Amino acid sequence: MTGRQLNSFLSFLVLLLVASWIQCASASNGDLHPYYRTCLNNCLTIDCNQNPSQNGMLPWYLRSLFWDCGSNCRYECQIDTEHYFAVNGIPSQQYFGKWYFIRICGVQEFFSVLFSVLNLIVHYNGYQRMRRCIPDFHHSKSLCLIWAIIGMNAWVWSSVFHIRDTPLTEKLDYFSAGAFVLFGLYNSLLLMFKLDLKRGGRTATFILGILFFVAFVAHVSYLSFYTFDYGYNMKANLSVGLLSNLVWYYYSWSHRNIGLSWTKVPALSVTALMLSASLELFDFSPIANLVDAHALWHLATVPITYYIYGFVIKSSVYDINDTSPKLKSMYGKD
Missing domain, CATH: 1.10.790 (Major Prion Protein)
Known part of the structure; x- marks a missing residue:
């Protein structure tokens, strides 16, 4: 992790911790x-x-x-x-607002914790693979690495929240997941459309980044200091996620004629993610008071995430090795 990446992550983590002290309650x-x-x-x-x-x-x-x-x-x-x-x-x-789970050694939702840790491992593996396989001069390498770090952070807090459900750990989980979804949209726009390589792109991407950051701060502030609205939080994350999905669908559609099978991965991945997220609609009481739909959703994202990182690596290498003179000139290659 570079110093710049570390500073960005620490600033983001401080924001989450400050916003997470506000408590809320619900009844069932x-x-x-x-x-x-x-x-x-x-x-x-x-x-x-x-x-x-x-x-x-x-x-x-x-x-x-x-x-x-x-x-x-x-x-x-x-x-x-x-x-x-x-x-x-x-x-x-x-x-x-929660189902009853059998507590195992003090852990409230054992299988949700287990599957969250598996997702954390997959994101860490993806981070290491991108560090090794994506050349340093690729325009989106640093953003992809930050995206993986934010993903690891999200699954750390997911694990902590399912180990011990408190107002603090709940908010750290929700806000970290929201940051990951929002940054995922920002990173997708830059990765898919190469906005920073266009004329005036650096200024445009900087302004876009500021807008996204302000949106995240406004979202966290509303939930922390006005009302912790679960419905609004879900709709906000769903809307941003759907926009990211459209970007990934567009990539697969726009590359449908180049004859490379991995270009179908974005469309297949987001379709699989939406199908796995639909498990949340089946809010059944936990099987044997241990495994619920939420835990199964976490399990389903593990293999999907692995293939997404593989796609990011392949698309990045393809960008650099593409025979297009125009694209090569963007990277300053002969």
Whole structure:
């Protein structure tokens, strides 16, 4: 990682941390049910308020993940309430906007964490492959590397959020994912259309970058200081993602006659990504209280991401080795 890339990433991370301190709450049928409310009130009163030493009695691995008596009561009462629902033929319910998951060594959503880590590994692998395979003088190499770094950051916070769901980790996850989607659109425009190689391109790409950064700051500020609107956040990310998809579809369509099979990868990849994202529409209760649609979506993105990085490398090498005199002159090659 170069000094410039490191400074950009650290600035971005500071922005995320500052914006993530604002807290929010939500309620669902499970946590509003009288059985759950009674269980929670009794647990908090008897185990926590009347026994202040209860926090120290929790296993070390729970304390290391910032579980305390209150949060542990909420989890234990979910177990009791789910058992009550099962006995009385009531379907599983959500609690504070989330399904109940079996906690494994303090980890709330084990398989979502596992699949997030797999995505992190794929992005790291893609970063290393691009460093090795894309020549340093390629116009988009540095942006592609930054894109991979932002992707790794997004999956780090996804892992942290699914390990321990708190208002802070939730926002770090959401904002990091939003940054990755938005920067992906910016990088796609430069990579596909080579905007920085056109006349006045450097100024245009700088202005475009500023606009994208302002849009991200406005998005984070709205969610942090006005209202944390889950619906708006989803629509914003979906809109930006769809624009990126159109750019990738256009690339495959505009290169359909050059006779290279890898030019179909953008269209196939974004189609696969949209199909995998549709898993989010099937919001079923977790299988065996461990695997839900969200976890399966994370799993589906692993192989897709691997092929996307392969495409970026092949298209970059093709740009440089293209026989077009005009393109070669852009890179200053004879």
